[in-house]
Amino acid sequence: MSLEAFGWDHFFSQQLSSDEQDSGIPARVVAMHRTSLVVTEGADEYDVALGGRWFQDPSEFRPTVGDWVLLAEGRDKVVRLLERKSVFKRYSAGPKRDIQLLAANVDTLFIVTSCNDExxxxxxxxxxxxxxxxxxxxxxxxxxxxxxxxxxxxxxRARKVSGSSVIECVDARDSDTLEGIRLWTTKGQTVALVGSSGVGKSTLLNTLADRELQRTEAIREDDSRGRHTTTYRSIHRIEQGALLVDVPGIRELAL
Known part of the structure; x- marks a missing residue:
C-alpha cells in the first residue's frame, strides 16, 4: 500500500531535503504508547521508541497520532517531525492549562453526541x-x-449552536443512515471522532469500516450510555480509503 493511501501528499513531500529523500523514510504515526510510536510506511507497521530528547521539549512538539515523521534508515529512530497541516488539541482544566495533542493532520472532525440526556x-x-x-x-x-x-x-438544539456546521442524525449500527457522513470518508482523508464516553464512537467506526475495529458494549439502561471502550488513540484505514481516528472519551474539556 502506498504512502498516499495514508494521506501523504505534496505538502509533506516538499519538506524533505534531497538527502532526506535519499536516506530518510517517511512514515505516519498510527498509534501512540507512553514512550513509543507505531508507524507505517504504507506496507508495514513498526514500533519505534522515542528517544529521551523528545521528552525534553513541550508535549506539543512531540509526535502524536496522525503525524508524519522521518525515520532513520534502520527504522529504529525518529529523525524529525514534519510540519503539520493541522493539530487537534485540548487544554487541561485549571490554572496550568497544559496542552494535550489528540490528533494531527486531521481533515474533518466528527463531533459525536447522542439523542438522549448525554x-x-x-x-x-x-x-x-x-x-x-x-x-x-x-x-x-x-x-x-x-x-x-x-x-x-x-x-x-444542535443547529442553534453549530452555526453553518453540517449536522447528521444517525443510528450508528445502521450503515444506511451513514450515507451522509460518508462524503468525508474518501481515500486519503483523515477523520477524527471525538465525544464523550458511551455516545457510540466505536460503534460508528465499526459500521463505517464494516468490521469490528473497536470493541463495543451494550448501552446502560440507567443513564442511556454505552460503556467506554476506547483507551488509546489509533488510526484505522477503512475500505472506502479514509483514515479514522477514535479519540478516547474526554472527561474535561477546557478552551
Missing part, C-alpha cells in the same frame, strides 16, 4: 471552538436516533 450544548460549543482553532472542518453526528422519539428536537 447531549450538552456547552460541550458541543467547546468542541466546535477547538475545531475552528485547529482549522478543521467539523461535522456534528447525533447518534442513537433509533432510541429516541424526539431526535428532531436534538437536531434543532
Amino acid at each position: 447531549f450538552n450544548e456547552n460541550r458541543l460549543v467547546r468542541y466546535l471552538a477547538l475545531a475552528q482553532e485547529a482549522g478543521i472542518m467539523a461535522v456534528v453526528v447525533l447518534t442513537k436516533r433509533d432510541l429516541s422519539n424526539e431526535s428532531h428536537r436534538y437536531v434543532e
Whole structure:
C-alpha cells in the first residue's frame, strides 16, 4: 500500500531535503504508547521508541497520532517531525492549562453526541471552538436516533449552536443512515471522532469500516450510555480509503 493511501501528499513531500529523500523514510504515526510510536510506511507497521530528547521539549512538539515523521534508515529512530497541516488539541482544566495533542493532520472532525440526556450544548460549543482553532472542518453526528422519539428536537438544539456546521442524525449500527457522513470518508482523508464516553464512537467506526475495529458494549439502561471502550488513540484505514481516528472519551474539556 502506498504512502498516499495514508494521506501523504505534496505538502509533506516538499519538506524533505534531497538527502532526506535519499536516506530518510517517511512514515505516519498510527498509534501512540507512553514512550513509543507505531508507524507505517504504507506496507508495514513498526514500533519505534522515542528517544529521551523528545521528552525534553513541550508535549506539543512531540509526535502524536496522525503525524508524519522521518525515520532513520534502520527504522529504529525518529529523525524529525514534519510540519503539520493541522493539530487537534485540548487544554487541561485549571490554572496550568497544559496542552494535550489528540490528533494531527486531521481533515474533518466528527463531533459525536447522542439523542438522549448525554447531549450538552456547552460541550458541543467547546468542541466546535477547538475545531475552528485547529482549522478543521467539523461535522456534528447525533447518534442513537433509533432510541429516541424526539431526535428532531436534538437536531434543532444542535443547529442553534453549530452555526453553518453540517449536522447528521444517525443510528450508528445502521450503515444506511451513514450515507451522509460518508462524503468525508474518501481515500486519503483523515477523520477524527471525538465525544464523550458511551455516545457510540466505536460503534460508528465499526459500521463505517464494516468490521469490528473497536470493541463495543451494550448501552446502560440507567443513564442511556454505552460503556467506554476506547483507551488509546489509533488510526484505522477503512475500505472506502479514509483514515479514522477514535479519540478516547474526554472527561474535561477546557478552551
